[in-house]
Structure formats: C-alpha cells, structure tokens
Amino acid sequence: MKKLLNDPADAVADSLAGFALAHADLVRVNQMPVFVSRAGGAVTGKVGLVSGGGSGHEPLHAGFVGDGMLDAAVPGSVFTSPTPDQILPAIQAADGGAGVLTIVKNYTGDVLNFETAVELAVEDNIEVASVLVNDDVAVEDSLYTAGRRGVAGTLAVEKIAGAAADRGGDLAGVTAVAERVIANVRSMGVALAAPSVPHVGRPSFDLGDDEIEVGIGIHGEPGRHRVAAASADEVTEMLLNPVADDLALVRGERVLLFVNGMGGTPLSELYVVYGRARRLLEERGVTVARSLVGNYVTSLEMQGASVTVLRLDDELEALWDAPVNTAALRW
Amino acid sequence: MKKLLNDPADAVADSLAGFALAHADLVRVNQMPVFVSRAGGAVTGKVGLVSGGGSGHEPLHAGFVGDGMLDAAVPGSVFTSPTPDQILPAIQAADGGAGVLTIVKNYTGDVLNFETAVELAVEDNIEVASVLVNDDVAVEDSLYTAGRRGVAGTLAVEKIAGAAADRGGDLAGVTAVAERVIANVRSMGVALAAPSVPHVGRPSFDLGDDEIEVGIGIHGEPGRHRVAAASADEVTEMLLNPVADDLALVRGERVLLFVNGMGGTPLSELYVVYGRARRLLEERGVTVARSLVGNYVTSLEMQGASVTVLRLDDELEALWDAPVNTAALRW
C-alpha cells in the first residue's frame, strides 16, 4: 500500500501543517499538543463546540471548524482517539464564556479520553456539556456491546448544533438540539475494500474479490456481515432499510438523506447509491427534503459508502440551512 | 475491482439521475442525449459556458454547473468524450443570446466531437467561441504529440471564465479571460495505483508495489516515467518543480496553488502534498495567494494527486474570489 506520506509517524502533523496553511483564514493549528481552533479565537458569549477523535476520517473534524459549526477539533493519531492533554486546551480555546459542548463519537477510547479532559476543564471553571453520537445501526444488540458507534451522523450533529450555538442558544439549549439530532439520526455503511493504516502498511481486513463487508465502522474494523458482492441497488437496500426501520419512519415525514463516501469510492458511485436510497425512501412515503453527497466522514482510502438519514422538523431543517463556512462544508 | 454500480453500461446515466435529484435546486439533467444544464435555464444576456468530456472525472464538469461557473456540462461515457448530438443541445441550452464559450480539454476525441457540434451550433445561428485547455506539463515534446493534455487546470478556467461571464463580459472578453488562464496555468500528476474502468473491470495499468507513475493524465493512461515509490516530499518535488519551471515563475509573483486528488487518495495526504508544494513555491519567492485542496478533477478511484499552479494577477484573483454556487464548488 503506497501513500503520499513522509514518515508515517508524522502523518497527522504533516497533514495538519498543510491544512493550516491552506485555510489560514479559517483555522489555527496548534502542534504539541495538537488541536485545531478557529482563526479568530473563541466567540465571546457563544457556546463553544468541540469535537475530535482519531485521524483518518478527514475532513471530519478539522474540516468543520469555522463559522456556524465547530470552534475546535482535536485529531488523535490515525484511528486513535486524542489524549486529554490535547482535548483540554481545545476546550479552553473554544470557550467564549458561555460554556462548551463536546461532541464525542461513542467509542470507548474517545469517551474515556474526553471524560478525563472534561473533568479537568470543569476544574478549570469551564462549564462543559457532552453528547455522545451513536448513529450506527450496524451495531445491533447494543446491550451486549459498548453501545452503537458514532459514524457519519456526527456531521449532522456538528452542523446543526453549530447553527444552534450561532443563533445564540445557551449551553442547555444547544445541548438539547444536539441530543435531538442524535435521537433522530441513523447510519449504516459498507466496505468494498479495506483501508490501510499508514504505520501498518497493509489492509485492515482481508476481503475476497467477490465479497463485501456490510455494517462496517469508520476505523477499518471488520463489519457485521460479509456477503457476496452485489449491485449498487441491492447494496443500497442493505444500508437504507435497516436505517429507515430503526428510525421507524412513517409516511409524510421529511428527512435529510446523506450518502457519505468512505474515501476511496468515486463520487459518481455515491450518486448511484443516493438515487436508489431516495427512491426507497419515497416508496415509504418519506420526503427527502435535504441532501448531502460526498466524502465527509471517511476511513482513509476505504472503498465503500454509508447512508445516513436524519428525521427533520422545521427547526432542524432551518438549522441545517443556516450559513456555514468551513474548509469542507460551506453554504 | 468491486464498484457500487448496477449494469456498467448504465453507470453514467444512473449516477446522473442521482445527481439530478440531489441537486435539483441547481441543475437539470437531460437523458437521451445526456447533458446537464442549469435549473433556471440560460441567463438572458449572459455569455453561456459549456464544458464536457468523458465521465469518470467527477465532480468535473457537471458538479461545476451553477451560478458563477458553467451553464451546461456534457458527460460522455467513462473516459470517452461525448458525441456532437449531446454537445449541440447543451450549447443551445446554455445560449442566453450573448453567445456561448465551449471549454474543451485538449484530447483528440474531445476536440473532434466539440468541433463538429460547434459547426452545427453555428449553422443554428449561435455565436460560439472555443478554448482548449492544455495545462499538463507531463506532455513534454508537444510538437511530437497531440499537444498537451487538459487536466486539473480546467477547473480554474471554468471558475474564472464563469465569473467573467457573470459580471457581464461579452463573448470576446470572456474568451480572452479564459485564454489568459490557460496561458498561465500548469499541472502535473502522479499515480500510486491505477483506476479500473467499470466495463473493463481491472486496473487501467499495472504498477508494482514499489513503483509510481509520474506524469499521468486523468484517464488511467500510463504516465511518462515510472519511478520507485518515494516520500510525499520527494513526489511533490517531481510535480511542483516542472510546473513552476514551465511557468517560469519569478520572485514576487502571486499564484493559486491547487492540489487535486485523483479520487482514491485520502484528503489528509493531499494536505501533506500541499504543505510541501507551498514551501517549494515560497523558497522560489513566490506567494501562494489562493489555495484549493480536494478531489475535483478525478480519474475514478485512482490513487494519486496532481499539483496545479495558476499565475495570478489582480483581475484573475478577483474573478477567482467571485461568488460561485455549484454542487462541488461554493463560496
């Protein structure tokens, strides 16, 4: 597996250095410890939003730092959650006096490291609330697991909570909006070929020429089921139906449909999946009111995609539509 | 090679159908013959901009249809230029009475098919001008070739000419701006792994585990040189130096630096390339005034990247900064 990298140990630092130069109007990147914050610093009186997690999911999260979304992002090593000594200064940098919401994807590592950092921030007299994103319906019996994983739905949480903070919500209000998104967003993903972690140098799992992994996460973990390779329409059904069923969508509801690329699948294929997912929703009498298609929550160069559906209401729709200006999401 | 496709023969049509649904606010997709035009139709009194070429380079060109950029795009089969009977109605759909500029990447197929369509459009009393994008410095002895290829620099031509048309330029003026971009933009690309065309089902070229192709185009063609795999810094030098040399950049000049992903390389790696390319330019005393990093002119899921440099002047810079609202480029 060849990569455009120098020393794999520097992969995250090198990439962030380039990112900082390319988006100097939007972000500042702190090295040692590594975190990304808004170029203008914390916004006084606004609730600060901080997210983070392992690297390898770019543009998540650093690509979403900017107006109307995150105030800081904390990238760990590839697929490894960041440490408390990175998270704490990010929380401090995001604090404009109105408290900070941390948006954490539900993985043991992320949960434990953010937990520790939040304890330290609270000792530092910063008001901090936290939400856990757990949108992956592939994790079926969450009683017997570490709970559902956070995957592409995280983007919706960050965008909508960001807009809620932007319009002046207080910490409790912004947290409640984030929780409402989490309660109404579900995802499911598929891998056609595994990614390779830089320092490992070979694919994270082995997949035959005619096999696909259904129910994968975003860390090159094997999925829930391995099935025979199938057409885009069939694969899309395997993704969309569990999502729509789990959300218990009923006729007349409005949703955001987000087809996310895992990094190594051409955009053109994502639109094929989108087209089929949309028809499946319409057959259920559900209106696709908002759409997003692209590589936003990736797993290095994994080939595959995920389908995310967010049940909308008027408020969530307006917050989704609110202006955003970040490296990776802008309108 | 697995893909998220149904019948490979329907790859382009299926993808465009999804694209049309996802971006109904921006575009209309016509099937039989296939072309993409603005949702609102031609803008009366504005010069229309049409581009096109083989599919497989998404988001190019359909992703750039919208305010401030293209009025119509014509996608051919994968890596195969469209036919005149597709291009002609696209030109007609883009014509707001002020004439149409076609932006053609310099490949024999594209040139011949657009040529024919333009002849027909002119018979139809539409004023048409054409420019040929040929930014690929990998094609060295252009006397002994079909000339330099058009690659990622096409994005800059479409964005800047689009802004020139938007501010009310006439056909000659918009064409002159486009020519100025073409005269000042150069690119060079590298592949780490080849893409697979849907109906072929295997990689377009064979590359050893420790080899890379330097000077590749965007159609899975083999490149000019095959060299041993190298670090991102070294590879970036192989790309940036010929580009900067060919442009004869001198101290004090300002440029746009565009690092383009070929589709299968993670965004994080593109930022590593960007960081190094920027330092190399700065060492030459050149100021990187504008930047773009991402997968915009792709070659299916090819792993690799290209580096594009555009020499800026005040006018080109202002036109680059002008608002744009398309599926893939927006500010």
Add this chain to the structure above:
Amino acid sequence: MALDADWAERWVRRTADAVADAKDELTELDRQIGDGDHGENLHRGFQAVVARLDDAAAERGTGDERTVGDVLKLVATTLMSTVGGASGPLYGTAYLRAAKVSGRVQIDSPAVVAVLEAALEGVASRGKATVGEKTMVDAWQAAVDAAEAASGDGGSEVDVLQAAAEAADKAATGTIPMIATKGRASYLGERSAGHEDPGARSTALVLGAAMAAALSGPTPADPRSAA
C-alpha cells in the same frame, strides 16, 4: 459481379460481429497505450448500427431501392452519435465521405477503390494525421494503396477488398514498433513503441468484414441471417 446495398449491409453487420468478438482484444490494446475504451466504444457504436439497420429493414417496403451510400450514411451518423472519443468522429467521417461517393445501387471495382480513398481522406483530414504516426491512418493508407494496385491490375471487387484487407492487417501489425505522435498514445512518447495501435487493428477488422461480405455473396431472405 458489382456490390450493392445488401453487400454494404452485410459488411456492416459482419463488422459488428467482428468488433463484438474482438472487443476485449481492442480494449486491451488501448489499455496498453491509451485509455482502454476502444473496444467498448466501437462495440457500442456498431451495436447501435445493427439496431438501426433492423429498424430500417422492418420499415422498408419490398420495392424500395437502396444505394450503397444509404447504408454507409446510416452507419456514419450512428457512429457519430454513439461512439464518442477520437474514433467516433474519425470513423463517422470515414463512412460519411465513403457514402458521398457511393450514392449508387451498384458499385464496381474502381468505385470500391473510390470508397476506400474517400474513407481515408475523411480520417486523415479530420485527424490531421499522416502515415507513420501510429494511428488508423496507417491501416487505411495501406488498404487504399493495395486496393488501387489490385484494381489497376483489373481485379474484381472481391480482389480489391481482399488486397485492402490483407494490407490493412499487415499495416496494423506494422504499427507495433512505431512511436505515436497523434492521439492519446502520443502522450506516452517512446513508451508507445512495442504495442499495436488499437485503431489500426479495428480498421483491419472493418476491411476484413468488407471482404468477407463480398465473398459470402448475396442472400435472398432476412439480411440478418447473412451476418
């Protein structure tokens, strides 16, 4: 025995079959020094041609007279609108020019030569290529030279087409050592040497089909059964 529109239709249907059979081979040649779509491009085009010929056969009244040129014009416009790439306009123009010089019910040996000359002229003028640039021009030019010689020697239509087909086949092989200076293969520079040009190979297939169609003679019933 002169050649008529039925011969032209047999020629085209045989070409479609030959292209279908050689699709993967042509694509593989194009994969080596191009972008790996030549087989697929031509196959898409000739399948569309066959479909339109079928439609036309269904619509045609029994007494309607067709010229060779009618058939070749249908091929030209169909290829033009379905092939794309470089080969679409090139073959399209070849058949269009050939149609222009064959607006007759029957064509004899000199007229067959004129058809091939017109096709060559179409390809060369559209593509601005000359002999030795490793393109389909090499095959067309060799075919024309051989056809002219055979016709000059008083050869029959079959003789002329046989000479053309054999020369095109040899010329296609002859492109292997060449360095391309036109089309997509030219970007490879010296790396283009050592591979056969896909367009020259497909030209040899086209001319082989023309000869076979002439040899197989007219068939009375459904033209499809002659393909």
Add this chain to the structure above:
Amino acid sequence: MALDADWAERWVRRTADAVADAKDELTELDRQIGDGDHGENLHRGFQAVVARLDDAAAERGTGDERTVGDVLKLVATTLMSTVGGASGPLYGTAYLRAAKVSGRVQIDSPAVVAVLEAALEGVASRGKATVGEKTMVDAWQAAVDAAEAASGDGGSEVDVLQAAAEAADKAATGTIPMIATKGRASYLGERSAGHEDPGARSTALVLGAAMAAALSGPTPADPRSAA
C-alpha cells in the same frame, strides 16, 4: 528482598522492550477484532515513558530518594498523554491507582499485591468491564487472584509476580473463545470469538516484565543497562 524504585524503573523499561518486540503481534491481534493500532499505541506510549525516565535520570541528584509510586506516576501521566485510544486512559488509570498505593521506598509481597489490586480496580472502574467481557480486565483479574494466593502462602515478591505473570498469560489465551461485550471488539458480536484480546495480551507482557525485573535484581550503574 523488597522491591524499590529501581525495580519499578527496570519493570517499565523491560515493558517498553517487550512492547517494542511484540508491537506487530499486538497490532495484528487488534487488526483481527479491533482497529489495528494497539501495538502502535502502547509502543508510542512506552517509548515516551523511556524518554522521560532518561530525562529524569539525567536530572536526578545522587542522593534523591525515589518511591515506587514516583516511577509509576510518571508512567501513568505519560501514557495518559501519549497513548490515546481506549488503552491510554485504561493503563493510565491503572498506573495512577497503583502509584497511589506505592508511595514508599520499598514494597514487600503484600504491597505488591496491593499494587496489582489497585491497577485492576483502576482498569475496571474506568472501563466498566468485568471478567468475561474479553478485555484486559480478564488478565488483570487473573493476575490479582494468583498474586493474592501466592502472597497468602507466604510467597516472596518474586513469587507473587511470577504467579501474577503466569496467570495473566493464561488468562490472555483464555480470552480467545470469548465473545467481546466491551470495547471495539464488541461491535463484531460473535465474530469476535476465536481471537485473543490484544489488551489482555499486553497486560500479560506488562506483568511478565514486572517479574523479570524482580528476578534480574538491582544493578548499580546506569539504570538503562538493566532494561
């Protein structure tokens, strides 16, 4: 002979070596049922620990007295800030709790047991896992049980650590048939069975290093040469 801060330092340096040697093995285990970073995570952490121990050695005055807890606290804070993932906070907490009960210059057998108990308590409370969930808790719990038994039988510090190391090693192997219900492997459900838990294996390495450090005894000069 009771164990002192030099033992603790030898323990930690041996752990760093053992992790470096087993890095690929741990990563491969994690690749099977996790995300393939456990070896890299721990290696990064213990390399940082070694670097800080070197710095501390260079700064320390000859007369300065260190407790076992001083060394373990340095390990805890270093792992916490360099490992990340699940294992960073888990091992970090284990060493932190262990440091709290070993703020002494010398520790005897019962104190060694207390150190292990504190580490287990730290891991279990942070990770909210119990025995049988296919995590490092399985190895820590087995080690504590064996250590308590060995100490109750009047065993030396070496005996206690040997019992702990052997039990942890066996317990790590014992995670193979288990279905994970905590951590990343739990997402695999039944597919997690048949693979050894990487954290249980690394715990066995940690405890094996503790025993080896006790066996190798104190060395007078540069602590690095004892590693």
